[in-house]
Amino acid sequence: MTVHKSKLIAGNWKMNASLASNETLLKAVLEGLGASVCDVAVCVPGPYLAQVGGIVSGSAIALGAQDVSAHPSGAYTGEQSAAMLQEFGVRYAIVGHSERRQYHGERDEVVSAKTAMALRHGITPIVCVGETLAEREAGQTEEVVKRQLAAVIHDNGHCISEIVVAYEPVWAIGTGKTATPEQAQAVHHLLRAQLHHAAGDHAAGIRILYGGSMNAANAPQLLAQPDIDGGLIGGASLKSADFLQIIAAANDVAKAGVRP
Numbered sequence: 001m002t003v004h005k006s007k008l009i010a011g012n013w014k015m016n017a018s019l020a021s022n023e024t025l026l027k028a029v030l031e032g033l034g035a036s037v038c039d040v041a042v043c044v045p046g047p048y049l050a051q052v053g054g055i056v057s058g059s060a061i062a063l064g065a066q067d068v069s070a071h072p073s074g075a076y077t078g079e080q081s082a083a084m085l086q087e088f089g090v091r092y093a094i095v096g097h098s099e100r101r102q103y104h105g106e107r108d109e110v111v112s113a114k115t116a117m118a119l120r121h122g123i124t125p126i127v128c129v130g131e132t133l134a135e136r137e138a139g140q141t142e143e144v145v146k147r148q149l150a151a152v153i154h155d156n157g158h159c160i161s162e163i164v165v166a167y168e169p170v171w172a173i174g175t176g177k178t179a180t181p182e183q184a185q186a187v188h189h190l191l192r193a194q195l196h197h198a199a200g201d202h203a204a205g206i207r208i209l210y211g212g213s214m215n216a217a218n219a220p221q222l223l224a225q226p227d228i229d230g231g232l233i234g235g236a237s238l239k240s241a242d243f244l245q246i247i248a249a250a251n252d253v254a255k256a257g258v259r260p
């Protein structure tokens with residue numbers, strides 16, 4: 001089976017934005033983007049979806065959200081439904097980010113329900129998995145990431161080929177400590193095998209992103225790994241030059257034919 005898949009570079013702005021800074025950042029990224037081979041997205045805070053949607057409309061940058069409710073509508077104060085995100089042209093929604101798991105107590109079942117809700121509304125969920133430092137040191141990395149992905153596969157198996165997975169070792173997020181390309185590739189390979197078990201040949205077409213202190217310097221080596229299909233970028237996505245260099249690294253890898 002021949003799989004044609006572009007790498008995806010998705011920025012996760014987290015809770016960093018303002019009307020003025022969004023405009024400046026996106027203007028610079030759009031000016032520097034050129035003819036990108038890889039897919040590009042920005043996952044922005046809810047209040048800025050309309051503004052950013054307007055700025056990136058008709059461009060090569062897709063609009064993303066950082067979360068989506070597990071519920072369709074109703075008395076869920078503070079939540080944003082998939083239908084609402086869809087109205088704003090949202091193409092991607094991050095689900096199960098470790099910061100949601102850690103600070104908002106999101107469990108695997110909730111992450112799975114959010115994944116289903118996004119898929120039902122034509123939004124591609126970026127499903128995050130990853131171990132903490134304590135779990136890695138206890139030799140539990142494989143067990144943790146497989147458990148997190150298994151929950152999503154269990155409930156969404158019939159459309160699992162529509163998701164994006166992001167491996168984000170918690171100890172590498174915002175710390176400047178990046179997983180080595182070999183460490184990341186090893187986990188991505190495990191996840192690919194798990195996806196293959198669930199989706200057969202379609203697994204080769206499911207993008208598995210790496211996230212955790214990816215920057216302009218380490219992106220080329222990470223993105224050259226056979227099972228690393230892009231990046232979920234936090235801090236570096238807030239600086240246009242850095243974000244553009246990561247996109248350029250993804251384009252270089254694609255042009256070099258490292259991936260089919």
Ligand SMILES: O=C[C@H](O)COP(=O)(O)O
Nearest residue numbers: 012173174212213234235
């Ligand atoms: O979603 C993005 C990740 O949490 C990575 O964040 P970071 O690039 O700032 O380490």
